[in-house]
Amino acid sequence: MIISTQTLTIADLLKGDIKLASPPIVYLALQKVIENPTKTAKDAALVIESDAALALRLLKIVNSAFYGFPAQISAISTAITLIGVRELQSLVLATVVIERFSDLPGQLFSVHDFWAKNLRCALIARELDLQMGKNFSDTAFLCGLVHDIGQLVLYRRIPILAREVDLLVQSQSAGEVDQAGIEQQVIGFDHYALGAELCRLWKLPPVVVESIRLHRYPDHVGSHAQIATLIRLADHFSRVDNHYDAFEGNGFELSPEQISLVMDKTHDEFEDIFKLFFPSL
Numbered sequence: 001m002i003i004s005t006q007t008l009t010i011a012d013l014l015k016g017d018i019k020l021a022s023p024p025i026v027y028l029a030l031q032k033v034i035e036n037p038t039k040t041a042k043d044a045a046l047v048i049e050s051d052a053a054l055a056l057r058l059l060k061i062v063n064s065a066f067y068g069f070p071a072q073i074s075a076i077s078t079a080i081t082l083i084g085v086r087e088l089q090s091l092v093l094a095t096v097v098i099e100r101f102s103d104l105p106g107q108l109f110s111v112h113d114f115w116a117k118n119l120r121c122a123l124i125a126r127e128l129d130l131q132m133g134k135n136f137s138d139t140a141f142l143c144g145l146v147h148d149i150g151q152l153v154l155y156r157r158i159p160i161l162a163r164e165v166d167l168l169v170q171s172q173s174a175g176e177v178d179q180a181g182i183e184q185q186v187i188g189f190d191h192y193a194l195g196a197e198l199c200r201l202w203k204l205p206p207v208v209v210e211s212i213r214l215h216r217y218p219d220h221v222g223s224h225a226q227i228a229t230l231i232r233l234a235d236h237f238s239r240v241d242n243h244y245d246a247f248e249g250n251g252f253e254l255s256p257e258q259i260s261l262v263m264d265k266t267h268d269e270f271e272d273i274f275k276l277f278f279p280s281l
Contacts, residue, residue, distance in 0.1 A: 008188055010197050013157040020153065023202040024096040026051055030089045044085045045077040048092065057095055058088065061276050065269050090142040093204070094122075094277065097145070101152045102280055109155045109162070115278050117238055118145055123266040123273070125234035131258055136207070136227055143211040143227060144234050146199065150191030150212070153198060154183075161187055180216050192216055237263060 014020050029047045033039045049055045055076055062079045063072055073079050080088055104111055125144030129136050136143070154162040168182050180190035196213035210224035211231050218232060237259070 008158070010189055010194050013153055013194060014198060014201055017157065019100050020156070020198065021201070024093055026054060027089060027093045027096060028203060030085070030092060034085055034089065041077055041080040041085060044080055044088075045075070048076050048088070054092065054095060057276070057279075058091055061091060061273075062088075064273060064276055066273050066276070084138065086138040090138055094142055094145050097149065098277060101149070101156070102278075104152070104155050104159075109159070109166075111152075112278075114148070114152065116274060118148055119274055119277060120266065120270060121145070121147065121231070121234045121238035123269055124237050124262060125231055127262045127266055128230055128234055128254070131254065131262060132230075136230065139205065139207050139211075139227070140230060143208055143231050144238075146195065146208065147212050147215060147231050147235065148191065148195065149198060150193070150195030153194055154187070154191055158187070190216065 026047060030044055033044045033047055048058065058076065059073065059079065061067075062083065063069065067083065069082065073082065076088075098115065102111065122141045122144035126141040129140040151162070154165070165179065165183050165186050168186070169177050169179050180192055183190040192212050192215045196209050199209045199212060207224060207227055211227045214220050214224060214228035215232055215235075218229070220228065
């Protein structure tokens with residue numbers, strides 16, 4: 001399918017590609033189980049176990065430092081009992097998304113670097129949420145992991161324009177660059193709007209869709225503002241050259257000491273967990 005850059009729209013990029021157009025089947029099947037009051041954890045486990053490779057990877061993650069359980073967990077049903085079906089559902093989606101975007105055509109973009117940065121963001125978001133009372137315990141990690149997913153769609157569908165954006169970003173002076181603004185100038189929309197629409201197309205929860213869509217709008221005070229602010233903060237801290245001790249106005253009243261603890265913990269977790277989520281990278 002040839003896309004004209006003169007009339008390019010988000011809808012153009014999200015059709016004609018099976019990997020993009022198809023919702024994550026196991027995730028949605030789990031959602032049906034969760035929403036059915038007659039279903040049990042055993043039913044949820046059966047859905048996950050229908051994909052043996054997925055079940056094995058989830059067990060490896062659950063048995064890792066990511067959760068730090070003292071005893072080995074050998075069954076998905078046990079994992080559900082310990083961490084909850086909704087959090088396991090988020091892990092299911094994370095693994096499916098990573099698998100779908102584990103490779104991209106050409107050598108213009110480092111998938112390894114992309115996922116490394118976004119895994120850091122996800123780990124930091126999860127830990128920040130723990131510090132602030134676990135308001136988003138089921139979804140903070142997932143929202144952090146997928147908040148830049150629109151960038152992968154750009155590189156998958158319009159790699160030349162995506163590379164042009166990259167070069168313009170790299171040419172900017174030091175400091176945080178308004179990449180989304182450059183994307184709007186070059187493409188006509190930014191990767192947050194694109195990623196939010198992809199997640200809406202996949203029928204993901206509004207908290208995930210809105211955490212992405214609102215990323216560029218720090219002044220938003222309505223519904224989902226808090227999760228958007230949380231992910232925005234985690235994204236800031238996930239950039240290795242940012243100095244978190246000098247960051248102010250994050251809206252969560254976290255002390256530099258608290259933030260330092262978050263950063264130290266996620267730094268220690270990162271290497272082992274990266275290999276579990278991204279075995280092929």
